[in-house]
Structure formats: structure tokens, C-alpha cells
Amino acid sequence: MHMADLGDVALHWREDGDPKGAPIVFANSLGTDLRIWDKVVARLPETYRAIRYDKRGHGLSDCPPAPYTMGAMVRDVERLLDRLEVRDAVFVGLSVGGMIAQGLAVKRLDQVRAMVLSNTAAKIGTKETWRGRIDAAERSGIDTFADDVMEKWFTRAFRDTAEIKIWRNMLIRCPLQGYVGTCHAIAGTDFYTPTSGLTLPTLAIAGSEDGSTPPDLVRETAELVKGSEFCLLRRAGHIPCVEQPDAYTARLVEFMTRIGH
Numbered sequence: 557m558h559m560a561d562l563g564d565v566a567l568h569w570r571e572d573g574d575p576k577g578a579p580i581v582f583a584n585s586l587g588t589d590l591r592i593w594d595k596v597v598a599r600l601p602e603t604y605r606a607i608r609y610d611k612r613g614h615g616l617s618d619c620p621p622a623p624y625t626m627g628a629m630v631r632d633v634e635r636l637l638d639r640l641e642v643r644d645a646v647f648v649g650l651s652v653g654g655m656i657a658q659g660l661a662v663k664r665l666d667q668v669r670a671m672v673l674s675n676t677a678a679k680i681g682t683k684e685t686w687r688g689r690i691d692a693a694e695r696s697g698i699d700t701f702a703d704d705v706m707e708k709w710f711t712r713a714f715r716d717t718a719e720i721k722i723w724r725n726m727l728i729r730c731p732l733q734g735y736v737g738t739c740h741a742i743a744g745t746d747f748y749t750p751t752s753g754l755t756l757p758t759l760a761i762a763g764s765e766d767g768s769t770p771p772d773l774v775r776e777t778a779e780l781v782k783g784s785e786f787c788l789l790r791r792a793g794h795i796p797c798v799e800q801p802d803a804y805t806a807r808l809v810e811f812m813t814r815i816g817h
């Protein structure tokens with residue numbers, strides 16, 4: 557576990573595998589922390605340098621007051637990767653983490669050699685839907701809609717397991733300012749035009765039962781990037797790295813091997 561003090565914010569990050577290995581960077585989704593990648597990192601060949609971090613307002617990172625912007629969230633990871641001297645990484649971003657991946661690739665192709673756009677899109681939801689989520693969180697707390705969010709994140713079968721409590725607790729313990737701040741950043745992001753100009757190896761991953769970024773939305777974003785590939789994981793919701801870690805990691809490793817990473 558490490559803390560990177562970037563001046564206006566300190567970010568919690570960790571590294572696994574070979575510090576001299578090919579870098580793979582993971583960015584997580586709204587209301588989660590870097591532990592959503594535990595199962596994937598445990599399955600990765602140890603030859604990779606696996607770096608993950610908690611976005612501002614999440615996990616053990618600092619929690620500045622809301623609202624946040626996508627520009628600030630992209631700048632956070634850009635500065636973190638500069639600090640860690642990371643170049644030519646495969647950047648795996650889930651949901652808002654996938655928006656961060658797109659923003660970073662537009663800005664710093666020296667840092668991002670390939671993207672994995674997992675359960676994400678160039679634009680997620682509408683200003684109105686995010687306004688509703690922000691109002692509900694501020695008025696009544698995240699707990700009041702946590703069960704609805706679990707329905708988007710996980711399949712029915714997974715929600716019936718004891719493990720669901722771990723991820724629900726992770727969500728409801730997210731700092732309110734961090735949650736709401738990130739909702740603002742998502743609401744203000746439309747990457748259709750910048751992402752359309754990208755040409756780098758890209759794998760898009762969708763979950764067959766994803767209630768937040770359904771397969772067709774993920775595919776639409778994948779099609780913006782010339783030469784991208786699309787993969788549909790069955791029996792998976794919005795967070796397949798938790799629900800289907802074997803299939804998820806296998807697809808990731810196959811992609812990285814094929815591009816010579």
C-alpha cells in the first residue's frame with residue numbers, strides 16, 4: 557500500500573507482480589475501491605507490473621469536496637503514472653474508470669499503449685439521471701438506493717450469494733462527497749468526439765446483464781475506436797472482474813499477449 561501526494565490530492569495506490577514487468581493499470585468504478593481487482597490481479601501472470609489506485613473520493617485516497625470534473629480525475633492518474641514512471645501501459649478502466657482511460661489516451665498516448673474499456677461508454681446516463689442520483693444521495697444517503705445499484709452491478713444468481721454483502725458495504729461506505737463528486741464528473745462527460753479520434757489497440761468488455769452500461773452501449777463506444785474488439789461476458793453484470801474473474805482475466809491476458817504486451 558502506498559500514498560502518492562500529488563499536491564491538491566493524495567492517492568492511495570498499490571503495485572503487484574514484477575516492478576520491472578510490462579505495466580497494466582486498473583481504474584475502478586463509482587462507489588468502489590481498488591479491491592474490485594483483487595481476483596483479477598491474483599490470476600494475472602506475475603510477470604506483469606499491476607498498478608491500481610483509488611480515485612479521489614474513494615477507498616483510502618483523499619476526499620476533496622464535491623463536485624469533481626473528469627479533467628481532474630484524468631489529471632490525477634496522469635500525475636500518478638508520471639510519479640511512478642509508467643509508460644506504455646495497458647490501461648483497464650471499468651465504468652467511470654473507462655471514461656478516465658479514454659480521457660488519458662486522448663491526452664497521453666505515451667502513457668497508454670492500449671485500452672481495455674470495461675463496462676463503460678463515451679457517455680454514461682444523462683444529466684437528468686445523474687441529477688436524480690446526486691439528489692437522492694444527498695437527501696437520503698447511498699444506503700437508500702444501494703439495493704437498486706446491486707441489481708445493476710450483479711446478476712440475480714450472484715446477488716443470492718453471501719459475497720454480495722461485501723460489495724454492498726463497499727458501496728454504502730463510499731464517502732458521500734466522493735460519490736456525489738464523481739457523479740458530477742460522469743454527468744459532465746461526453747467523450748464521443750475525442751474517443752472517435754483514437755487509434756490504439758482496444759478491447760471493450762461488456763456484461764450480458766449489465767444494468768448500468770448495457771452491451772449495446774459498450775459496443776457503440778468500442779466502434780468509435782478503429783480496430784477495436786468487443787467481448788461479451790455471459791452471466792455477468794456491471795462488475796465482471798468480481799463476478800466472472802476467470803473469464804475476465806483470461807480475456808485480458810489473451811488480449812495483452814496478442815498485442816505483445
Ligand SMILES: O=C(O)CC1=CCC(=O)O1
Nearest residue numbers: 585586651652705708768
Ligand atoms: O452505480 C452505477 O450505476 C454504475 C456506474 C455508473 C458509472 C460508474 O462508474 O458506475
